[in-house]
Amino acid sequence: MSVFSKILLLVALAPIGMLAGATQSSAQSQVEWWQKEWKQTDFSKSSIDFADILSGGPPKDGIPSIDKPLFHTIDAETKLGPQEPVIGLSINGEARAYPLRILMWHEIVNDVIGGVPVSVTYCPLCNTSIVFERKIGDTLYDFGTTGKLRYSDLVMYDRQTQSWWQQFSGEAIVGKLLGTKLVTVPSRLESFENFKKRFPAGKVLRGDPAARRDYGRNPYANYDRAATPFLYKGDMPKGISPMARVVVIKSGGKKHAVALELLRKQGSLKLGDVSLGWQAGQNSALEHSVIKKGRDVGNVIAQRKVDGELKDIAYEVTFAFAFHAFQPDRPIKIK
Numbered sequence: 268m269s270v271f272s273k274i275l276l277l278v279a280l281a282p283i284g285m286l287a288g289a290t291q292s293s294a295q296s297q298v299e300w301w302q303k304e305w306k307q308t309d310f311s312k313s314s315i316d317f318a319d320i321l322s323g324g325p326p327k328d329g330i331p332s333i334d335k336p337l338f339h340t341i342d343a344e345t346k347l348g349p350q351e352p353v354i355g356l357s358i359n360g361e362a363r364a365y366p367l368r369i370l371m372w373h374e375i376v377n378d379v380i381g382g383v384p385v386s387v388t389y390c391p392l393c394n395t396s397i398v399f400e401r402k403i404g405d406t407l408y409d410f411g412t413t414g415k416l417r418y419s420d421l422v423m424y425d426r427q428t429q430s431w432w433q434q435f436s437g438e439a440i441v442g443k444l445l446g447t448k449l450v451t452v453p454s455r456l457e458s459f460e461n462f463k464k465r466f467p468a469g470k471v472l473r474g475d476p477a478a479r480r481d482y483g484r485n486p487y488a489n490y491d492r493a494a495t496p497f498l499y500k501g502d503m504p505k506g507i508s509p510m511a512r513v514v515v516i517k518s519g520g521k522k523h524a525v526a527l528e529l530l531r532k533q534g535s536l537k538l539g540d541v542s543l544g545w546q547a548g549q550n551s552a553l554e555h556s557v558i559k560k561g562r563d564v565g566n567v568i569a570q571r572k573v574d575g576e577l578k579d580i581a582y583e584v585t586f587a588f589a590f591h592a593f594q595p596d597r598p599i600k601i602k
Contacts, residue, residue: 333475338470358382391552406427512527547563
């Protein structure tokens with residue numbers, strides 16, 4: 268079975284919506300189609316070209332977010348392999364691991380950790396894991412999946428205003444909250460064993476027993492070895508494979524990217540005022556059909572010195588095509 272057939276296996280588990288973005292002939296007809304499903308979304312407010320929006324297959328919430336997450340202790344976790352990837356998050360003394368084996372099938376977890384409301388997000392097609400604060404001013408928002416993609420990246424929506432948000436940038440791109448940006452929260456994409464060493468008393472997200480998802484399996488088998496990304500029609504980066512992993516950080520008000528392979532070879536390097544480090548021991552979530560059998564792509568740490576002490580900052584390990592799509596004028600450091 269081809270990689271794209273396996274990708275379609277994921278959307279087959281949810282109700283299938285018409286590929287609106289791919290089949291409508293004009294922006295106006297796209298909007299007219301979307302309004303049947305998105306009656307509360309203000310499509311008159313937009314910062315994007317609607318032609319860049321494609322459907323991944325599922326309708327609104329067809330990939331269900333986890334809105335009432337359940338956790339258990341590290342000792343109670345028996346299914347995670349030691350090198351399986353998790354999003355490790357620690358806020359105000361509380362630490363939780365969100366395994367990609369679960370986020371692969373849900374993409375968004377709305378949670379409160381250390382008293383801070385957050386949305387933990389993962390887009391498999393870009394391999395982008397980002398944690399956002401979900402309180403803006405005095406309003407608490409919770410997020411779901413639109414079933415839409417832009418540049419092969421997850422388009423989220425908030426249930427309070429039905430605005431659409433780009434996961435990669437954390438910015439509202441359609442609707443009432445147009446231009447609003449979510450605050451990112453430092454987290455690590457790390458192996459389960461690394462999380463356990465850092466937080467032996469931490470908690471681990473459990474799968475949703477009602478979701479009927481095959482946790483631990485990767486429906487995108489061999490995707491990160493594909494020649495080109497899925498559901499992407501933009502320009503490709505120069506000098507690097509579009510599916511090569513890159514580490515993205517923000518420094519000096521700009522986003523910077525470095526090839527993961529370069530960081531692996533050097534072990535550590537600096538981008539602006541950010542120190543990056545790499546160590547072996549994390550499975551790729553997007554290679555083998557069983558995540559715990561994925562090849563070793565390693566762990567990344569991104570830190571900045573604050574008051575003389577190195578502290579974690581927000582970063583992403585994404586594919587080169589995704590960084591290029593959203594930052595077309597920014598180079599990727601490859602040597």
